[in-house]
Amino acid sequence: MMTVLQYGNTKTFFIRGSSGALLVDTDYAGTLPAFYRAAKAQGIRMPDISYVLATHYHPDHMGLIGALMQQGVRLLLMDVQLAHVHFSDRIFARDRLSFQPVDETAAAVISCAESRDFLLRMGIRGEILHTPSHSPDSVTLVLDDGDCFAGDLEPLSYLEAYTENEALRQDWTLLLSRSPKRVFFAHAPETVMG
Numbered sequence: 494m495m496t497v498l499q500y501g502n503t504k505t506f507f508i509r510g511s512s513g514a515l516l517v518d519t520d521y522a523g524t525l526p527a528f529y530r531a532a533k534a535q536g537i538r539m540p541d542i543s544y545v546l547a548t549h550y551h552p553d554h555m556g557l558i559g560a561l562m563q564q565g566v567r568l569l570l571m572d573v574q575l576a577h578v579h580f581s582d583r584i585f586a587r588d589r590l591s592f593q594p595v596d597e598t599a600a601a602v603i604s605c606a607e608s609r610d611f612l613l614r615m616g617i618r619g620e621i622l623h624t625p626s627h628s629p630d631s632v633t634l635v636l637d638d639g640d641c642f643a644g645d646l647e648p649l650s651y652l653e654a655y656t657e658n659e660a661l662r663q664d665w666t667l668l669l670s671r672s673p674k675r676v677f678f679a680h681a682p683e684t685v686m687g
Contacts (some may be wrong), residue, residue: 495640496535500527503679505584511616515569517642519557519680522585522592528557536612542600543615543623544545544569546599548568548644549631552581554679559593563656568600571624573623575602577630605632606683626660633664641672648676648684 501520505528508515519528532538545562546569547555562568570578578597582666585592603611608621619636627645634642647661649669655661668676676684 495637495675496537498523498535498537499529500531501553505531505679506677507532507542508617508636510612513617514541515615515617515634516542516545516561516566517531517610518548518644519561520553521553522556522588525557525560526593533536535583539564539566542566546571546621546632546634547574548633548642550574550577550580551628551645552584554644554667555581555595556585556590559595562596562599563593568595568597570597570600570601570602571608571621571623571630571632573625574630574632577628580630586685617623620671622671624664624667626658626664635668635671635673639672641668641671641673641676643668643676644679646678647686648678648681649686650658650684671673 494509496507503518503520505519506517544567545558569595578595581627582594587600605621612619622633622635624633625645631644649665652665673686
């Protein structure tokens with residue numbers, strides 16, 4: 494079961510498995526009260542969230558992760574993201590926002606190759622793929638039911654406009670090999686694949 498939470502500029506996705514749940518992305522630092530209201534409106538309690546995964550570590554996707562970790566939510570961190578975890582710290586400091594830095598030492602760090610087994614322990618069937626065309630740490634969650642959570646990946650319809658972007662072409666080649674049915678973006682409308 495998937496629920497979309499919109500409480501700022503970035504969509505957050507709550508995916509409930511049979512034995513755990515995954516939150517994909519958060520919004521900017523300072524949006525925690527709005528997150529609580531959105532979660533409560535959907536009947537989601539903090540203990541319901543087993544793990545949080547950022548599709549990448551730009552400030553509008555990971556701003557609440559440190560605060561959620563303080564409340565017992567575990568961070569699912571892909572090994573390709575390790576070097577980028579603190580990318581946004583200086584931005585939040587500059588903006589003088591209340592921000593709890595991410596403690597990567599408390600995270601479950603896995604590779605994309607390990608993601609299917611890891612997710613299955615929560616009763617979620619799918620995998621996490623490295624899709625670095627937006628940023629080197631970008632990942633996409635692809636579920637076996639066809640739902641795909643792509644963060645800030647450029648939509649497939651933009652591919653022809655980015656003819657020089659081989660990385661974007663490679664990302665979409667990889668994703669299309671998984672036969673996605675619906676692609677959810679953080680800032681763009683959902684795309685139904687034909």
